[in-house]
Amino acid sequence: MRLHIHQLEKSFGSKSVLNGIDFTFEQGRIYGLLGRNGAGKTTLFNCLARYLDHDRGGIGIDLTEEAADPQSFFSVPRPDYRESDIGLVFTQPHLPDFMTGREFIKFFIEINSDKVINPKEVDEYFRLVAFNPADGDRLIKGYSHGMMNKLQMLISMYILQPPVILLDEPLTSFDVVAALEVKNMIKSIKKDHIIIFSTHILQLAQDLCDEIVVLQDGLLRHIPQESIHSPQFETDIIRILQDSPEVSEYQQP
Amino acid sequence: MRSLQMMLTTRKISTAMTLNGLVYFCQKIPVIGKAVPDSLYGLYGAKTVWVILANLARLMKRLLTKTIYLGSLFASSFFCAVITGDDKNFNVFTDVGRIMTFFFFFSYLAAALAFGKALNLDLGTDLLMIDKMHSDAGKYVPARIYERKIIDFFATIPLAIVLSFSDQYTIWQALLAVFLMTASKLAFESAVLLCFAMLRRVAKIRYRILSILYVGAGILALMAPFYIMIKKIPFSFKALVFHPAFVIGIMAAAIASVFYINRYTHYRELAFVSVTNYNLALDKRQKEKTRTQFGNTTEFAAKLNKDDLSSDRFSHLSGYAYFNRIFFHRHRRFFAKKILWRTLLIGLAVLAATIFILTGNLGADTKEKLWGISFRILPVCFFILYTLSIGRTATAAMFANCDAAMLSYPFYRDPKVVIPNFYLRLKTILRFNVPAFSLVAVLALMFDLFSRAMTNMDAALINWSMILPYLVTLTMMWLFFSFHDLFIYYILQPYTSELGVKSKLFSIVQGFVWFLAYINLQMSNVNIWIYMAVIIAATAVYLIVGLLCINKFCAKTFRLK
Numbered sequence: 013m014r015l016h017i018h019q020l021e022k023s024f025g026s027k028s029v030l031n032g033i034d035f036t037f038e039q040g041r042i043y044g045l046l047g048r049n050g051a052g053k054t055t056l057f058n059c060l061a062r063y064l065d066h067d068r069g070g071i072g073i074d075l076t077e078e079a080a081d082p083q084s085f086f087s088v089p090r091p092d093y094r095e096s097d098i099g100l101v102f103t104q105p106h107l108p109d110f111m112t113g114r115e116f117i118k119f120f121i122e123i124n125s126d127k128v129i130n131p132k133e134v135d136e137y138f139r140l141v142a143f144n145p146a147d148g149d150r151l152i153k154g155y156s157h158g159m160m161n162k163l164q165m166l167i168s169m170y171i172l173q174p175p176v177i178l179l180d181e182p183l184t185s186f187d188v189v190a191a192l193e194v195k196n197m198i199k200s201i202k203k204d205h206i207i208i209f210s211t212h213i214l215q216l217a218q219d220l221c222d223e224i225v226v227l228q229d230g231l232l233r234h235i236p237q238e239s240i241h242s243p244q245f246e247t248d249i250i251r252i253l254q255d256s257p258e259v260s261e262y263q264q265p
Numbered sequence: 266m267r268s269l270q271m272m273l274t275t276r277k278i279s280t281a282m283t284l285n286g287l288v289y290f291c292q293k294i295p296v297i298g299k300a301v302p303d304s305l306y307g308l309y310g311a312k313t314v315w316v317i318l319a320n321l322a323r324l325m326k327r328l329l330t331k332t333i334y335l336g337s338l339f340a341s342s343f344f345c346a347v348i349t350g351d352d353k354n355f356n357v358f359t360d361v362g363r364i365m366t367f368f369f370f371f372s373y374l375a376a377a378l379a380f381g382k383a384l385n386l387d388l389g390t391d392l393l394m395i396d397k398m399h400s401d402a403g404k405y406v407p408a409r410i411y412e413r414k415i416i417d418f419f420a421t422i423p424l425a426i427v428l429s430f431s432d433q434y435t436i437w438q439a440l441l442a443v444f445l446m447t448a449s450k451l452a453f454e455s456a457v458l459l460c461f462a463m464l465r466r467v468a469k470i471r472y473r474i475l476s477i478l479y480v481g482a483g484i485l486a487l488m489a490p491f492y493i494m495i496k497k498i499p500f501s502f503k504a505l506v507f508h509p510a511f512v513i514g515i516m517a518a519a520i521a522s523v524f525y526i527n528r529y530t531h532y533r534e535l536a537f538v539s540v541t542n543y544n545l546a547l548d549k550r551q552k553e554k555t556r557t558q559f560g561n562t563t564e565f566a567a568k569l570n571k572d573d574l575s576s577d578r579f580s581h582l583s584g585y586a587y588f589n590r591i592f593f594h595r596h597r598r599f600f601a602k603k604i605l606w607r608t609l610l611i612g613l614a615v616l617a618a619t620i621f622i623l624t625g626n627l628g629a630d631t632k633e634k635l636w637g638i639s640f641r642i643l644p645v646c647f648f649i650l651y652t653l654s655i656g657r658t659a660t661a662a663m664f665a666n667c668d669a670a671m672l673s674y675p676f677y678r679d680p681k682v683v684i685p686n687f688y689l690r691l692k693t694i695l696r697f698n699v700p701a702f703s704l705v706a707v708l709a710l711m712f713d714l715f716s717r718a719m720t721n722m723d724a725a726l727i728n729w730s731m732i733l734p735y736l737v738t739l740t741m742m743w744l745f746f747s748f749h750d751l752f753i754y755y756i757l758q759p760y761t762s763e764l765g766v767k768s769k770l771f772s773i774v775q776g777f778v779w780f781l782a783y784i785n786l787q788m789s790n791v792n793i794w795i796y797m798a799v800i801i802a803a804t805a806v807y808l809i810v811g812l813l814c815i816n817k818f819c820a821k822t823f824r825l826k
Contacts, residue, residue: 062533095533096401108397110282110289112306119281122274123400126267149307151285167399 020069031230044221105160114148268408345494365502379483402532448519455522651782656750
């Protein structure tokens with residue numbers, strides 16, 4: 013399975029945010045998406061998850077095993093991917109305040125019964141993300157940021173299990189223990205998914221991601237895999253993000 | 266079946282959230298709230314019973330709304346009969362033609378145009394279902410459209426029954442009329458969707474254009490039957506609606522509409538655009554709204570020009586005098602805008618009142634009642650000044666743009682800083698309030714003087730001995746409104762870092778002042794001498810006590826919550 017992006021463009025008025033991105037993400041890999049504030053990471057995620065319409069270009073999910081480059085993939089007319097094929101976990105949890113956690117999960121499963129794979133009991137789902145079932149009977153309004161994020165990850169990663177999972181800086185609100193649990197969760201499901209993870213924390217990107225891509229000047233730049241664990245990684249990334257002329261060694265794939 | 270299950274779950278969610286909101290609200294009531302346990306949220310069995318009751322109530326409400334609508338058809342028909350002089354012969358059972366003309370324009374056209382579900386997706390349920398509950402918009406919105414049409418059809422059946430009592434419609438004809446109404450509404454739903462699909466690429470204005478067009482057309486459709494009736498233009502509901510071409514046309518349109526609704530692909534976008542500008546903007550919009558009220562927005566910061574940012578002109582000042590002058594200088598347009606709009610509205614209201622008194626055919630008794638005593642308008646001035654005072658806006662802006670950050674530093678909370686700062690700010694707010702308050706003083710005086718002159722009162726045009734107390738009273742009002750908000754701000758400091766209001770006492774005090782202003786508006790028979798004496802004395806006492814409190818307590822109370 014691959015997620016193809018071909019010549020993707022998106023502007024807001026006169027401000028061009030995505031300038032013709034060409035990239036292919038592959039199943040079984042965790043991609044770290046890096047970029048400065050305002051580089052367009054959230055816009056890219058919103059376009060992929062269909063929360064925003066893009067201006068030009070194409071996005072497609074190739075569910076076949078055969079490798080194909082974006083150009084040949086888009087040269088054949090094929091049905092569009094479904095909204096539910098891409099799950100987006102927001103930085104700010106996006107949950108209804110006046111529902112209990114248990115109600116939310118229960119109703120969520122009822123509403124999405126056609127998309128839920130192997131439905132389980134609500135408490136069983138809670139256990140998957142180390143969420144205390146007793147807290148399930150409290151209002152979401154009173155939950156901590158971390159608890160809300162766990163619920164959000166639960167629905168996106170364990171209940172719906174979409175082929176592509178986009179995580180927009182999801183670990184920022186977790187304490188060290190919860191962050192480790194979530195990191196392990198992400199690693200445990202990567203085999204069957206394409207996971208794209210945006211973060212500003214370079215150490216986390218090194219630790220968790222198999223591939224690193226940098227969004228700069230509206231384009232995605234792939235960082236060679238061997239560089240991720242090199243001692244120069246941090247300096248190199250900062251140089252790229254500072255738009256240094258010395259970054260020419262990193263080319264777009 | 267899937268749609269039905271989705272709608273049932275939607276109802277369950279809606280009821281559960283209402284009940285949870287109710288429990289949450291009860292928990293916030295002082296004293297009683299502590300007795301409401303959190304465990305109520307977990308009583309899922311009881312909530313299911315409530316779901317049934319709530320939905321029965323919802324259906325009853327729908328029936329009641331339709332009954333009121335039915336009443337409006339009769340009332341509109343009767344109104345037109347009165348206008349055309351046919352009211353003596355008006356009978357709901359014999360004058361069905363007139364009622365059905367209204368029914369056609371109101372239901373087949375106006376409601377179908379302006380109140381379709383696709384054009385009116387709501388924030389509370391529909392966006393929640395699509396956005397937060399991740400329901401497939403392509404299935405959810407059509408289900409909502411069909412649900413609305415089915416309920417609408419059944420809720421309109423009583424009209425068909427009433428119609429069948431007349432000798433002009435059989436029950437089957439009446440039911441057909443209701444059925445075709447539903448078909449017409451269904452056809453218009455797809456027309457909305459089609460227009461949206463065509464306009465969706467036109468950034469920003471797409472949805473606004475669509476809404477204006479549809480609601481405008483709806484209003485025209487509401488007005489059309491009145492025009493037809495009054496101008497006595499022949500119109501026959503039966504001849505038009507039961508004509509085979511119309512029946513076939515509307516049924517074909519409805520069937521085509523069902524196909525179009527089921528295949529439509531822009532529901533998600535429509536939902537977000539119709540409620541707000543794309544999904545995540547939902548929370549941002551609320552935050553931005555709050556920030557706008559507090560004069561703290563990125564848009565505001567971007568509008569600051571070189572002159573605003575230059576502090577050279579205040580180089581002769583130092584310390585907090587300098588600090589405050591810069592703050593108010595940079596916010597002057599924000600305050601001016603607030604003052605200007607309010608002053609303009611008040612000016613227009615006073616102008617309208619003056620014109621009414623000068624041109625209106627008022628009896629001598631009314632004139633005497635109005636102008637028997639000078640300065641009857643003073644209590645009204647209290648209310649006007651309440652609405653014009655910049656105090657609330659200024660304190661909110663001070664907090665959001667300055668104190669929210671500065672109060673975290675101990676030196677800023679030092680009595681040597683807090684108290685002089687209070688007086689500097691008070692002086693500035695007094696200065697800000699001068700133009701609007703002077704305008705009110707002049708307008709009130711002119712209003713009193715000219716109205717007396719123009720209504721030819723025999724009494725003296727104005728009682729000059731009252732001028733001084735009148736001016737003192739208005740000055741006290743100016744002092745009161747300038748002082749009150751700043752005083753409350755320093756004593757209660759009600760704002761949170763998220764720009765919310767935490768202090769219940771603050772809300773109560775502000776509510777009380779509002780009530781006081783409202784009571785003033787009702788004081789038509791007050792003895793104006795006593796009124797002036799009370800205002801002057803009460804304000805003087807309030808100011809003295811307030812300033813003592815500020816000097817003694819504000820260094821302790823002016824803290825971050």
